[in-house]
Amino acid sequence: MEETLVNDKIEERIRFWNNRVETLQAADLYFYNQPIEELHGGVRVQVRGREMLMFASYSYLGLIGHPKINAAAKAAIDEYGTGTHGVRLLAGTLKLHRELEETIAHFKGTADAVTFSSGYVTNLTAISTLVGRHDVVICDKLNHASIVDGCLLSGATLMRFRHNDMKDLERCLKRADPAVTKLVVVDAVFSMDGDIIDLPHVVGLCRKYNAWLMVDEAHSIGVLGKTGRGIEEHFGLENVIDLKMGTLSKTVPSLGGYLAGRRDVMQMFRHASRAFIFSAALPPAQAAAAKAAFEVILEEPERVEQLRRNSAQFINGLKAAGFDTMRTETAIVPVLCGADEKAFSMVQHCQHEDIFVLPVVSPAVPEGLARLRATVTAAHTPAEIDRALGVFERAGKRAGII
Numbered sequence: 001m002e003e004t005l006v007n008d009k010i011e012e013r014i015r016f017w018n019n020r021v022e023t024l025q026a027a028d029l030y031f032y033n034q035p036i037e038e039l040h041g042g043v044r045v046q047v048r049g050r051e052m053l054m055f056a057s058y059s060y061l062g063l064i065g066h067p068k069i070n071a072a073a074k075a076a077i078d079e080y081g082t083g084t085h086g087v088r089l090l091a092g093t094l095k096l097h098r099e100l101e102e103t104i105a106h107f108k109g110t111a112d113a114v115t116f117s118s119g120y121v122t123n124l125t126a127i128s129t130l131v132g133r134h135d136v137v138i139c140d141k142l143n144h145a146s147i148v149d150g151c152l153l154s155g156a157t158l159m160r161f162r163h164n165d166m167k168d169l170e171r172c173l174k175r176a177d178p179a180v181t182k183l184v185v186v187d188a189v190f191s192m193d194g195d196i197i198d199l200p201h202v203v204g205l206c207r208k209y210n211a212w213l214m215v216d217e218a219h220s221i222g223v224l225g226k227t228g229r230g231i232e233e234h235f236g237l238e239n240v241i242d243l244k245m246g247t248l249s250k251t252v253p254s255l256g257g258y259l260a261g262r263r264d265v266m267q268m269f270r271h272a273s274r275a276f277i278f279s280a281a282l283p284p285a286q287a288a289a290a291k292a293a294f295e296v297i298l299e300e301p302e303r304v305e306q307l308r309r310n311s312a313q314f315i316n317g318l319k320a321a322g323f324d325t326m327r328t329e330t331a332i333v334p335v336l337c338g339a340d341e342k343a344f345s346m347v348q349h350c351q352h353e354d355i356f357v358l359p360v361v362s363p364a365v366p367e368g369l370a371r372l373r374a375t376v377t378a379a380h381t382p383a384e385i386d387r388a389l390g391v392f393e394r395a396g397k398r399a400g401i402i
């Protein structure tokens with residue numbers, strides 16, 4: 001007979017999450033984990049047999065399905081097969097991995113780069129390799145969860161400063177013992193709010209207080225800078241970041257993460273980071289696709305410009321309709337709804353009108369700041385953005401948001 005323990009905390013957690021999901025499903029308010037049946041250019045998708053316009057994808061430059069990238073992935077399968085059957089340190093490193101790392105280093109203007117099997121794991125391993133128990137790691141309060149988890153895993157003392165608040169960052173740097181090693185970690189573009197870190201000031205403070213700087217460029221590659229090279233290009237700075245981190249799963253339509261920086265630092269990661277030593281290498285197709293994608297970003301700079309135009313059209317349209325898009329300056333566009341229920345209701349209206357968008361609710365964001373996190377890409381046409389704006393406006397009115 002199946003028995004559940006009355007005071008078992010694990011059972012309690014299972015019940016909590018199952019109740020939450022089932023309550024939303026019963027009210028037709030559950031839109032997570034929907035299988036996408038067809039993906040046409042990443043923007044026009046088929047879900048539950050319906051054609052929908054995608055406004056929740058991180059394919060910022062619309063590179064998913066790009067012929068050159070697809071061809072590179074297929075050729076890699078023909079040459080190497082589908083797996084690497086090993087960790088990078090031992091038998092898992094292919095010529096392709098080194099070519100990808102050279103391409104990334106060239107793209108980011110660094111001496112070297114190293115890749116891992118996901119962006120999440122890259123942050124975990126980077127931070128926990130760089131700092132340990134007697135060091136200090138300082139984070140923006142809105143940094144991505146993988147950065148927070150990396151800090152916790154490292155065992156270093158974690159200090160957090162108010163979002164993008166340079167006075168508060170300086171307060172943390174001052175409070176840390178000057179003799180202790182300090183690492184500052186920030187997102188380039190914040191994944192919930194779409195705003196950009198004040199990099200020039202962060203760099204100035206790191207230099208003043210002798211701290212290392214690591215920047216997560218998951219949402220800035222292909223998005224920031226005239227040619228999409230990221231946050232340094234955006235601010236007209238060159239090599240002011242000690243460790244540049246990024247993912248291969250957003251603008252770059254593949255999987256994995258990278259670190260780019262000094263050659264000796266990369267050498268250390270190749271021998272001392274646990275994700276490199278204890279986890280399998282990127283599959284050949286993914287490595288080849290990622291390499292081709294970096295090349296395409298540089299070969300087709302018009303995509304970056306188109307993304308900028310599309311973001312402006314989308315943000316301005318939402319503001320004109322009366323929405324609060326918070327402090328976004330990029331293709332990540334939060335649409336503030338307030339209470340969780342309003343965000344769910346807004347999404348329900350949008351999805352019923354075939355706009356694929358999803359809510360972000362507590363605890364991912366503070367209570368009362370539930371929102372839609374909409375994303376626009378270079379592959380949307382101005383007419384598609386206008387159609388979405390019309391749906392958002394109707395949905396916002398029905399949900400009582402505008």
Ligand SMILES: Cc1ncc(COP(=O)(O)O)c(C=O)c1O
Nearest residue numbers: 118119120144146191218247249
């Ligand atoms: C800022 C940031 N860093 C890291 C990651 C993790 O990257 P990946 O999805 O490649 O594991 C994400 C993904 O959502 C992210 O938004």
